């Protein structure tokens with residue numbers, strides 16, 4: 001497994017891999033890997049000949065008040081885990097490699113980047129699409145794998161790929177959960193013991209709505225209210241609970257197959273997201 005820090009070296013290696021006709025896979029990450037990331041790596045490993053994982057805490061997707069500086073990092077551990085998964089190349093650029101002085105170019109999927117998480121994190125998705133497009137240009141993957149916990153991110157990236165005619169297939173992996181149902185996230189580490197215990201309500205509330213839907217509930221509002229009540233009882237501060245179409249992220253008037261229930265909640269200062277598909 002090679003560790004590559006510079007864009008020029010990564011491009012050189014990729015050029016030689018392309019020449020050999022190998023299929024390239026990419027899993028972009030911000031590091032501090034958990035089973036959720038590793039499940040994406042395993043999906044990608046099966047679908048390509050040369051597997052690249054990027055580890056980069058991307059400053060442009062964090063707002064000024066957000067946790068860019070304190071975002072957890074542990075490269076040594078990440079490398080150990082990625083080696084065990086048979087990764088070929090870890091791309092670990094510095095901020096100045098990705099964003100040299102005077103950097104001015106951003107790509108944004110307009111409007112969709114302001115929905116759901118974008119309402120409270122207005123620059124987030126612009127940062128994500130910009131860095132992901134840069135990774136695509138550097139690594140030239142045939143496939144790239146993203147997680148479904150960040151459902152909106154995956155939808156936005158698919159839209160960018162389609163509209164900018166990029167030659168990469170986007171694959172999504174399932175949400176990996178802890179034994180009590182909490183979706184795995186590098187940010188779970190910020191939770192106090194009590195917050196961590198209470199945060200399990202997120203998935204419980206999503207499952208309650210899905211159960212109610214199966215029994216005939218079709219109105220979004222009672223579904224949202226049911227979730228809000230459960231979450232607030234456990235001390236969660238709701239950023240949003242929304243019922244949207246899984247492809248367009250538009251709010252739905254009626255719950256149906258393909259409706260995404262998406263939620264963002266603060267436990268203490270930690271913002272967690274989760275979702276379920278009906």
Ligand code: PAF
Pocket residue numbers: 028029030056058061128131132150153
């Ligand atoms: O999902 C993430 O970890 C990040 O948003 C990504 C896709 C690696 C871009 O920085």
